[in-house]
Amino acid sequence: MATAVAPRLYKNYIDGDWTEPRGSGAIENRNPANSDELVGMFPASNAEDVAQAVQAAAQAYRNWRLVPAPKRAEIIFRAAELLVRRKEEFARDMTREMGKVLAETRGDVQEAIDMTYYMAGEGRRQFGKTTPSELPDKAAMCVRQPLGPCGLITPWNFPMAIPSWKLMPALVLGNTAVVKPAQETPLSVYNLLEVLNEAGIPRGVVNLVSGAGSVCGQALLENPGIKALSFTGSTEVGIRVSEVCAPLLRPCHLELGGKNIIVVMDDANLDLAVDGCIWGGFGTTGQRCTAASRVGVHKRIYREFLDRFVARANALSVGDGLDPLTDMGPAISRKQLETVIKYVEIGKAEGARLVAGGHRLEGGKYAKGWFHQPTIFADVTPGMRIAQEEIFGPVVSVIPIDGLAEGIEVANGVPYGLSSAIYTRDVNAAFSAMRDLHTGIVYVNAPTIGAETHLPFGGTKQTGNGHRESGDAALDFYSEWKTIYVDYSDRLQRAQIDTAGQIN
Numbered sequence: 001m002a003t004a005v006a007p008r009l010y011k012n013y014i015d016g017d018w019t020e021p022r023g024s025g026a027i028e029n030r031n032p033a034n035s036d037e038l039v040g041m042f043p044a045s046n047a048e049d050v051a052q053a054v055q056a057a058a059q060a061y062r063n064w065r066l067v068p069a070p071k072r073a074e075i076i077f078r079a080a081e082l083l084v085r086r087k088e089e090f091a092r093d094m095t096r097e098m099g100k101v102l103a104e105t106r107g108d109v110q111e112a113i114d115m116t117y118y119m120a121g122e123g124r125r126q127f128g129k130t131t132p133s134e135l136p137d138k139a140a141m142c143v144r145q146p147l148g149p150c151g152l153i154t155p156w157n158f159p160m161a162i163p164s165w166k167l168m169p170a171l172v173l174g175n176t177a178v179v180k181p182a183q184e185t186p187l188s189v190y191n192l193l194e195v196l197n198e199a200g201i202p203r204g205v206v207n208l209v210s211g212a213g214s215v216c217g218q219a220l221l222e223n224p225g226i227k228a229l230s231f232t233g234s235t236e237v238g239i240r241v242s243e244v245c246a247p248l249l250r251p252c253h254l255e256l257g258g259k260n261i262i263v264v265m266d267d268a269n270l271d272l273a274v275d276g277c278i279w280g281g282f283g284t285t286g287q288r289c290t291a292a293s294r295v296g297v298h299k300r301i302y303r304e305f306l307d308r309f310v311a312r313a314n315a316l317s318v319g320d321g322l323d324p325l326t327d328m329g330p331a332i333s334r335k336q337l338e339t340v341i342k343y344v345e346i347g348k349a350e351g352a353r354l355v356a357g358g359h360r361l362e363g364g365k366y367a368k369g370w371f372h373q374p375t376i377f378a379d380v381t382p383g384m385r386i387a388q389e390e391i392f393g394p395v396v397s398v399i400p401i402d403g404l405a406e407g408i409e410v411a412n413g414v415p416y417g418l419s420s421a422i423y424t425r426d427v428n429a430a431f432s433a434m435r436d437l438h439t440g441i442v443y444v445n446a447p448t449i450g451a452e453t454h455l456p457f458g459g460t461k462q463t464g465n466g467h468r469e470s471g472d473a474a475l476d477f478y479s480e481w482k483t484i485y486v487d488y489s490d491r492l493q494r495a496q497i498d499t500a501g502q503i504n
């Protein structure tokens with residue numbers, strides 16, 4: 001159905017005001033389940049808009065860093081309370097702009113709530129260290145210091161959760177921020193900022209500029225006023241982010257692609273494993289950085305597993321995420337759908353056996369959206385492109401394996417290292433896998449998705465650059481240590497390094 005009323009025109013949020021963009025034009029935000037539905041028009045911000053936002057963040061930083069952390073946390077806590085109150089409304093907005101089913105968008109907002117409460121708690125922690133000095137009448141300690149205005153560039157697949165993972169630790173530590181959301185999902189970040197505004201965040205402490213990555217994102221990246229940059233998105237853009245930050249010696253945090261695997265051993269609870277592979281492979285239409293796009297299955301149970309997995313995938317109901325009967329929503333965009341279709345062709349050409357799905361869904365309730373069938377390839381070999389490259393869609397490659405050693409070799413034989421899982425009832429196999437799977441996250445008897453906010457999140461190899469999001473690990477990126485010595489002896493005391501060999 002076409003939009004009956006004029007679309008809402010959104011603005012940027014700069015220095016505490018909803019601000020008309022200087023950049024010309026606007027970007028349409030359309031429902032991927034129904035391209036007739038215009039969710040809103042969002043600013044196509046340019047470098048001037050970005051400069052204004054960075055300037056506001058730099059100005060606000062002067063005071064915000066001096067606000068006692070527990071006071072900063074009170075505002076963050078209030079924002080969490082407001083998110084709780086508006087959870088359903090924000091989840092519906094998110095389904096309309098992003099497509100994933102309502103149960104999952106509620107989960108996305110819930111993740112933002114959890115992170116916001118968690119980081120409000122950090123207002124009274126942010127523990128430093130005190131330690132004995134090597135000299136008499138001298139104290140030694142170290143404390144966390146904020147970095148300044150942070151640039152936060154976020155993707156579309158977790159439209160509110162990921163921005164909250166970055167914003168809340170940055171703010172509670174005393175940094176200010178400029179957020180650039182994915183152009184596909186600005187509304188969820190708009191909602192998050194609205195809540196912070198209502199919670200009483202001072203002017204300029206958080207700013208939102210929406211627009212295209214190549215213009216607005218690039219301008220934020222290149223602005224020298226940004227003192228730390230956190231990016232979640234594709235490896236390709238992540239490398240570019242790192243190249244721009246390097247000569248500025250600016251800290252940058254990268255959360256990039258994944259090619260995650262579930263290893264199913266011959267002693268696994270098969271029903272549980274199939275449940276996990278369905279959820280891990282097709283949840284969020286396979287568009288999670290932690291999606292289980294590979295399943296390595298022990299040859300002894302291969303046939304039985306495959307039969308059950310295919311039957312369950314074929315039974316999934318694909319449709320509009322607002323319909324409570326829908327299991328799996330559309331792809332985010334025509335471009336993403338085309339990528340999926342391209343990889344299905346690649347898989348067929350490589351000789352993998354297509355055993356479920358494989359086609360775009362068209363006509364009827366699918367006519368106006370970017371829908372694709374849940375798709376499974378069997379008899380995939382580890383070197384095939386469909387087993388190596390991130391597809392970011394509902395396509396799962398099933399790879400036969402001989403045993404644990406081969407399962408781990410296959411698991412680790414990709415350029416990425418975000419998440420992995422093993423289904424087994426053998427404690428020795430489980431502990432070996434926990435040690436040897438080279439990913440930032442490992443699950444035992446659970447799928448590759450489902451991270452909790454109080455534990456570190458991130459990956460190895462091309463998934464990132466060693467930093468972690470979430471939990472107290474996030475504090476390490478958004479702060480730097482300051483070491484402080486206080487000499488109360490009232491005389492010049494030389495440290496050990498300057499008196500080695502000398503008798504006092």
Ligand code: NAD
Pocket residue numbers: 153154155156157158180181182183211212213214216217218219221232233234235237238240255256257258288289390392418458459463
């Ligand atoms: P993307 O790299 O296309 O875009 C991510 C963000 O970067 C967007 O806001 C985009 O506008 C911006 N951007 C694009 N070009 C830019 C440029 N030249 N300069 C500055 N900013 C620019 O990624 P996407 O399609 O939005 O998201 C999907 C990708 O994100 C997948 O690869 C997925 O694995 C990854 N991802 C990773 C994690 C993780 O935690 N590891 C989480 C979610 C998504």
